[in-house]
Amino acid sequence: MAKLTIRNAVKRYGALEVLHGISVAAQDGEFVVLVGPSGCGKSTLLRMIAGLESISDGEIEIGDRIVNDLEPNERDIAMVFQSYALYPHMTVRDNMAFSLKLARRSKQEIERKVDDAAAILDLAALLDRYPRQLSGGQRQRVAMGRAIVRNPAVFLFDEPLSNLDAKLRMQMRTEIKTLHQRLGTTMVYVTHDQMEAMTMADRIVVMRGGHIEQIGSPLEVYDAPANSFVAGFIGSPSMNFIDGTVVDGGGALELEVAHGPRWPLPDKARSYVGRSLRLGVRPEHIGISEQGVQSQVIIIEPTGSDTHLQLQTGQQSIVAAVRDRITVSPGQPIQLRYDAQKAHLFDPTSGNRLN
Amino acid sequence: MMLDIINHAALGLVAIAFLFPFFWMVSNAVRSNVEVTAIPARILPEVFEWGNFAAAWTQLPFGRFFLNSAVIAVCVTAITVVVSCLSGYAFARLKFKGRETLLIGYIGTLMVPPLMLIIPLFLIVNKLNLVNTFAGVILPISFGTFGAFLMRQFFLSIPMELEEAARIDGASRLRILVSIIVPLSMPAIGLLSLFTFIGQWNNFLWPLIVMTGADNATLPVGLTLFQTQQGTQWNYLMAGATLSMLPGIVLAIILQKLIYNSIALNAGMGGR
Numbered sequence: 001m002a003k004l005t006i007r008n009a010v011k012r013y014g015a016l017e018v019l020h021g022i023s024v025a026a027q028d029g030e031f032v033v034l035v036g037p038s039g040c041g042k043s044t045l046l047r048m049i050a051g052l053e054s055i056s057d058g059e060i061e062i063g064d065r066i067v068n069d070l071e072p073n074e075r076d077i078a079m080v081f082q083s084y085a086l087y088p089h090m091t092v093r094d095n096m097a098f099s100l101k102l103a104r105r106s107k108q109e110i111e112r113k114v115d116d117a118a119a120i121l122d123l124a125a126l127l128d129r130y131p132r133q134l135s136g137g138q139r140q141r142v143a144m145g146r147a148i149v150r151n152p153a154v155f156l157f158d159e160p161l162s163n164l165d166a167k168l169r170m171q172m173r174t175e176i177k178t179l180h181q182r183l184g185t186t187m188v189y190v191t192h193d194q195m196e197a198m199t200m201a202d203r204i205v206v207m208r209g210g211h212i213e214q215i216g217s218p219l220e221v222y223d224a225p226a227n228s229f230v231a232g233f234i235g236s237p238s239m240n241f242i243d244g245t246v247v248d249g250g251g252a253l254e255l256e257v258a259h260g261p262r263w264p265l266p267d268k269a270r271s272y273v274g275r276s277l278r279l280g281v282r283p284e285h286i287g288i289s290e291q292g293v294q295s296q297v298i299i300i301e302p303t304g305s306d307t308h309l310q311l312q313t314g315q316q317s318i319v320a321a322v323r324d325r326i327t328v329s330p331g332q333p334i335q336l337r338y339d340a341q342k343a344h345l346f347d348p349t350s351g352n353r354l355n
Numbered sequence: 356m357m358l359d360i361i362n363h364a365a366l367g368l369v370a371i372a373f374l375f376p377f378f379w380m381v382s383n384a385v386r387s388n389v390e391v392t393a394i395p396a397r398i399l400p401e402v403f404e405w406g407n408f409a410a411a412w413t414q415l416p417f418g419r420f421f422l423n424s425a426v427i428a429v430c431v432t433a434i435t436v437v438v439s440c441l442s443g444y445a446f447a448r449l450k451f452k453g454r455e456t457l458l459i460g461y462i463g464t465l466m467v468p469p470l471m472l473i474i475p476l477f478l479i480v481n482k483l484n485l486v487n488t489f490a491g492v493i494l495p496i497s498f499g500t501f502g503a504f505l506m507r508q509f510f511l512s513i514p515m516e517l518e519e520a521a522r523i524d525g526a527s528r529l530r531i532l533v534s535i536i537v538p539l540s541m542p543a544i545g546l547l548s549l550f551t552f553i554g555q556w557n558n559f560l561w562p563l564i565v566m567t568g569a570d571n572a573t574l575p576v577g578l579t580l581f582q583t584q585q586g587t588q589w590n591y592l593m594a595g596a597t598l599s600m601l602p603g604i605v606l607a608i609i610l611q612k613l614i615y616n617s618i619a620l621n622a623g624m625g626g627r
Binding site: 050072079082089099150 | 514516517519520521522523524525526530534535538539
């Protein structure tokens with residue numbers, strides 16, 4: 001177990017800079033998830049921690065050692081790849097024992113460690129099989145087993161669940177989290193799936209374009225996103241954004257929207273009267289009411305637990321997630337209300353959070 | 356349906372065209388020398404002379420020819436595979452300045468006709484005092500560039516993650532090559548071995564030039580000893596040729612299995 005500290009990490013490929021001075025730390029035993037859209041640099045950062053990519057500038061420290069110039073195997077890390085990267089010509093047992101054999105551990109020690117890892121991951125019955133004889137979920141567990149036997153200071157996961165179907169993904173999510181609680185090892189996990197990030201992380205690092213947009217606990221990032229990018233990226237369905245100008249409509253603050261109805265604003269927006277503003281509203285904070293913002297139902301998507309309504313207000317598309325059973329039909333006009341206290345206010349130019 | 360029949364008929368004709376010389380060789384190997392040259396020729400011998408094989412074997416030191424051919428073919432194949440794997444890996448995965456230029460130069464040597472190299476190679480072998488030695492036959496032909504290119508292309512198809520996983524597991528470059536890349540490259544190695552072995556087993560000119568005397572002759576060279584000034588013992592020549600084909604056929608059957616098995620193994624690779 002160890003703390004992982006990244007200071008001003010820069011990655012350049014020739015003249016192209018893809019990571020622009022990343023600083024983030026994972027505390028001892030913490031589960032940190034790097035999340036962001038494709039090309040944001042999250043996998044590159046992970047590979048720099050692993051030693052598979054060089055570090056152009058800055059420092060990476062694992063435990064109390066700067067590892068910039070160390071080979072991957074000297075960094076005391078283990079990595080689980082998206083493709084699992086199991087050696088196809090070796091049995092599960094040999095896959096898991098490979099690193100220990102290279103480290104010239106005794107036969108007894110190798111056997112004990114492989115058996116222990118197999119017990120933790122429920123792989124005991126599969127030890128003599130080849131990777132091609134395993135299902136996706138089993139391969140994933142072997143990949144984790146291969147990491148566990150090394151007893152590393154830091155576990156690195158590079159989108160390990162991307163190749164699994166939705167149900168298995170949920171199951172493996174739980175397994176990885178259980179594993180983390182059991183081993184207590186520092187874990188850094190890369191994903192583009194915000195749901196994975198929310199459900200698994202102690203702390204989320206949201207990245208975009210080689211920069212960190214926000215670092216925080218899942219609920220901090222969800223409840224107080226630092227900017228409209230984070231707000232839109234975290235949460236499903238995504239947050240609704242409505243751009244307009246703050247006006248004082250006779251005591252009550254409202255957002256005047258071009259070619260659309262006005263949206264009520266919370267009191268905290270008072271200092272922005274006369275200025276333009278981006279209002280962010282999470283779909284679950286929007287409901288149907290007898291009086292409110294005029295809109296029209298476009299598409300109804302029942303998910304069972306709640307119903308997503310694609311709505312049109314003026315020229316704006318809005319998504320509402322309604323818990324109650326409702327009877328509406330496409331084309332039907334309805335009135336919307338939303339919990340103004342839970343509104344998010346952003347600067348429409350910079351996208352930064354205002355409240 | 357009609358198309359199927361036409362296809363099969365066409366393939367059948369081509370197969371017959373390819374198989375006939377082999378059939379003719381075996382057919383002539385089991386008849387008397389008089390019958391071989393008889394006109395009109397008969398497809399099957401009138402009398403089967405099975406003793407021709409034993410006669411051919413004893414008339415000339417055939418066992419010796421076999422051994423000489425085997426030593427040369429096995430050594431050239433082994434060296435070629437090792438050298439091709441090492442250089443193919445370097446061209447596929449190691450990053451060094453001038454790699455692509457060197458590769459183009461390497462592949463460029465394939466354009467040089469081998470016959471053009473025979474005299475310079477012989478002069479070198481002669482200078483090194485290797486004439487009439489196995490080393491003189493083996494060394495100059497063991498470092499072909501085709502194998503390096505073939506292996507490079509195959510190595511490039513192996514997922515990079517496997518190597519990265521091995522690096523994290525603590526494997527050196529050489530260990531990665533030996534423990535991960537080579538076992539996964541058996542189809543290509545099998546193919547290269549097969550081509551090299553059969554090529555050298557049948558190689559006539561180079562052993563003829565470097566080696567002298569019946570004791571040092573390889574099979575293709577030895578077979579020519581059935582052609583004398585008094586005439587050619589066609590039946591023994593064909594019996595000898597039939598015998599000399601057997602190892603190549605056996606090897607092809609063994610390696611074919613290996614190649615198929617390895618392809619099946621690779622199908623389970625990675626998982627994406």
